[in-house]
Amino acid sequence: MSFERDAGTSVIDVSPSDMPKVNLLPPLQPTQDLLLKTCKYLFSKGTFAKNAPFKGFLLHGPVGTGKTEIVRQVVRRLGEELNDKCTVRFIPVDSSVIASPKWGESEKAFNRIFGYVETLQNRFKDPKVVLLFDDVESLMLSRGMSAAKEWHYSLNSVFFHKVDSQNPSEIITFATTNRLDLLDSAIKTRLYGLFVPRVSIDLLVSAANDLLDTMLTPDQVKEREIVIEEVRKKLDEMENPTIRDTRQLIIVTIIEKGIWSA
Ligand SMILES: Nc1ncnc2c1ncn2[C@@H]1O[C@H](COP(=O)(O)OP(=O)(O)OP(=O)(O)O)[C@@H](O)[C@H]1O
Ligand SMILES: [Mg+2]
CATH class of the missing domain: 3.40.50.300 (P-loop containing nucleotide triphosphate hydrolases)
Structure with missing residues (x-):
């Protein structure tokens, strides 16, 4: 090319x-x-x-x-x-x-x-x-x-x-x-x-929790649980996931679960 x-x-x-x-x-x-x-x-x-x-x-x-x-x-x-x-x-x-x-x-x-x-x-x-x-x-x-x-x-x-x-x-x-x-x-x-190494899935999930602070309101406790559970599941299924994957999974999950729908 x-x-x-x-x-x-x-x-x-x-x-x-x-x-x-x-x-x-x-x-x-x-x-x-x-x-x-x-x-x-x-x-x-x-x-x-x-x-x-x-x-x-x-x-x-x-x-x-x-x-x-x-x-x-x-x-x-x-x-x-x-x-x-x-x-x-x-x-x-x-x-x-x-x-x-x-x-x-x-x-x-x-x-x-x-x-x-x-x-x-x-x-x-x-x-x-x-x-x-x-x-x-x-x-x-x-x-x-x-x-x-x-x-x-x-x-x-x-x-x-x-x-x-x-x-x-x-x-x-x-x-x-x-x-x-x-x-x-x-x-x-x-x-x-x-x-700059890859990090463990536990650390990615903990970063996901921090990232959610800017995406969900404090009272969306149930929604947070749903997203974290789903993100962890998807990270577990991936080979060598990274922080970039984690960010993307959070957004996809929030949208797919209808959390941002009016
Ligand atoms: N600790 C963190 N918490 C939240 N987001 C992060 C964190 N570290 C990096 N990011 C975000 O994750 C994404 C990937 O990070 P970054 O672009 O720095 O990776 P990279 O190693 O430079 O990737 P590439 O090899 O593709 O150039 C970026 O959107 C970045 O802002
Ligand atoms: Mg880069």
């Missing part, structure tokens, strides 16, 4: 305060804490780290386990905790959008993104940027593995050069993937890898 479209879309930067709060699943919290304290240190005291062989983090693990959400929550917390010292901005990049089989297109998209990062210097006081390349493996897939070598040389000149010139006291790069096997070692050596 081939597609013809220009890579890239308009780049946006997001304020941490625009990120809704999500209580991460308990097994993911140590990862969040590690990311938060490291980013906080780098953004507030890490100027000496300019030439360190470290540019950020690579979160990897199965589909739908909360990799992107961890980054969003770290950004939200950084915004809260560094509020009086600097301006934290978040630039989420959907890698599949900038992936292009057309020669030179992905490189142009990268230039646009990194050029945009530079403009933040003029717009904000002491900006600190979290740059996220979400689903970064799609950059590899877009060219096919047979062309990966060429891809690497071409992208090397733009992506890795830009990332290498970043000072992590100003810009921290995150990438996420569920296909670690497809990633070039050049990415793995620059970004510190952290595995």
Whole structure:
């Protein structure tokens, strides 16, 4: 299959305060804490780290386990905790959008993104940027593995050069993937890898209970029981369910059981 479209879309930067709060699943919290304290240190005291062989983090693990959400929550917390010292901005990049089989297109998209990062210097006081390349493996897939070598040389000149010139006291790069096997070692050596695991069904059911707080009124006790019972049953029937599956099952169950009908 081939597609013809220009890579890239308009780049946006997001304020941490625009990120809704999500209580991460308990097994993911140590990862969040590690990311938060490291980013906080780098953004507030890490100027000496300019030439360190470290540019950020690579979160990897199965589909739908909360990799992107961890980054969003770290950004939200950084915004809260560094509020009086600097301006934290978040630039989420959907890698599949900038992936292009057309020669030179992905490189142009990268230039646009990194050029945009530079403009933040003029717009904000002491900006600190979290740059996220979400689903970064799609950059590899877009060219096919047979062309990966060429891809690497071409992208090397733009992506890795830009990332290498970043000072992590100003810009921290995150990438996420569920296909670690497809990633070039050049990415793995620059970004510190952290595995984001699946969690037990009991923990997913407990997260479902939290999620229902925003979907049902406090007096809908019976309805809550019905949804939780059904969600647990369906999770038990699934192979390796995730938090994304749990969210979807809740909505499907609420609608199917007529709980939201007027
Ligand atoms: N603890 C949580 N409580 C409620 N919802 C959550 C939680 N963690 C993640 N989510 C939600 O679950 C969905 C899946 O999470 P997310 O997109 O972060 O997974 P992912 O690992 O990045 O998936 P993919 O591999 O497809 O990129 C998202 O809608 C996210 O907001
Ligand atoms: Mg994701």
